[in-house]
Amino acid sequence: MHLARYSINGQVHHGIVEGDQIAEISGDFFGDLSRTGNSVALADVQLLAPTMPSKILNIAGNYLSHMGDTPPFTRPQPFLAPPSSVLEPGGTIEWLEGCTNLHYEGEMAVIIGKQCKRVSEAEVKDYVLGVCCANDISEREWQNGATTNDGDVQWWRGKGADTYSPFGPWITTGLDYNNLELITRVNGEQVQYTNTSDLIFGVDTLISFISQSMTLEPGDAVFTGTSGQTQAMNSGDITEVELEGNGILSNPVGFPS
Ligand code: MG
Numbered sequence: 001m002h003l004a005r006y007s008i009n010g011q012v013h014h015g016i017v018e019g020d021q022i023a024e025i026s027g028d029f030f031g032d033l034s035r036t037g038n039s040v041a042l043a044d045v046q047l048l049a050p051t052m053p054s055k056i057l058n059i060a061g062n063y064l065s066h067m068g069d070t071p072p073f074t075r076p077q078p079f080l081a082p083p084s085s086v087l088e089p090g091g092t093i094e095w096l097e098g099c100t101n102l103h104y105e106g107e108m109a110v111i112i113g114k115q116c117k118r119v120s121e122a123e124v125k126d127y128v129l130g131v132c133c134a135n136d137i138s139e140r141e142w143q144n145g146a147t148t149n150d151g152d153v154q155w156w157r158g159k160g161a162d163t164y165s166p167f168g169p170w171i172t173t174g175l176d177y178n179n180l181e182l183i184t185r186v187n188g189e190q191v192q193y194t195n196t197s198d199l200i201f202g203v204d205t206l207i208s209f210i211s212q213s214m215t216l217e218p219g220d221a222v223f224t225g226t227s228g229q230t231q232a233m234n235s236g237d238i239t240e241v242e243l244e245g246n247g248i249l250s251n252p253v254g255f256p257s
Contacts, residue, residue: 002247003029003130004170006045017042017170029129029171030113030218047089050132050171051111051219056081057210058136058159062200062225076201076209081136081159081223087166092254093137094163095235098150101140102233102253105226106184106192106241109134109167110177110203116216121204127216128203130171131180133241133249134223137164138230167221172246177203181244182227186237194227 002017005028014029015022022045024038029051060077061067087093095102113129136159143158145151152158177196184192196202201209206222216222233239233253241249 001173002170003033003050003173004045005029005048005050007048008040008045012048013045015040028219047169049086049088049166050168051221052086053083053220054217055083056085056165056221056223057214057216058223059201059206059225062206063194063198063227064200065194065198065228066226068229072200076206078206078210078222079155079159081165084162085160085165087163087251089166089168089249089251091163091166091251092257093135093166093233093239093251094161094256095253096139096161096256098142099139100150103138103140103230104184104186104191104233104239104241105136105138105230106182107134107136107223107226108132108177108180108182108196108243110207110222110224111171112207112216112218112220112222114218116207116211119208119211121208124204124207127207128177129218130173131175131177131243132168132171132246133243134165134167134221135184135239135241135249135251136223136226137161137166139164140232165221165223166249166251167223168249169247175245180246183242185240185242186231186233188238188240191231192226192228196224198227199224
């Protein structure tokens with residue numbers, strides 16, 4: 001089942017995507033998903049980020065192919081991105097003042113379905129609503145520490161600036177999140193390819209680990225990490241992240257309007 005959050009005529013709604021239609025539901029995705037009986041054409045709505053998370057947990061270094069010569073971490077290494085970094089499907093990734101080395105990071109996002117505090121790995125699946133595509137946008141000049149001209153001690157803007165956390169296009173329930181193909185394209189050319197079976201720390205391990213120290217709330221997102229080596233983007237580029245069974249998240253890169 002594909003769960004979409006969308007606006008039409010300035011009103012925000014939640015619904016179930018069925019072919020080229022969305023069946024509206026009452027309330028949000030954390031209730032009983034009861035249908036209102038209204039439906040609307042997918043082409044007539046503005047898709048929104050599927051949730052408004054209280055926080056986003058990103059995972060650093062979670063594919064061997066991304067680690068280069070660096071030894072893999074021996075435990076998960078999460079870091080935070082703020083809700084203000086959320087970007088909707090189709091929204092413009094902003095080339096902010098000072099950007100010089102702005103990279104895509106195609107990832108699978110896991111969306112939390114109910115409050116999750118100190119859960120075991122075996123329990124995690126009961127707390128996951130579903131998965132979707134994510135793009136952990138990264139300004140490497142800001143990210144790479146305070147040793148460079150314009151580097152920062154923390155990743156507050158390098159990975160947390162406005163528009164740096166697109167995710168969507170909707171949440172898909174019922175997928176085996178341990179075995180999904182994940183592809184990134186820039187201007188139609190494939191630039192990343194992996195399978196989530198290659199995650200060093202899988203979803204159950206990540207969420208159990210995080211939940212020992214930080215309560216995850218319904219709608220919170222865990223961006224599970226990126227694969228391979230990434231490249232700089234340019235203003236005008238179109239990024240796409242495609243997760244098997246979910247769909248395609250497409251966002252252009254451009255200067256702020
Ligand atoms: Mg990342």
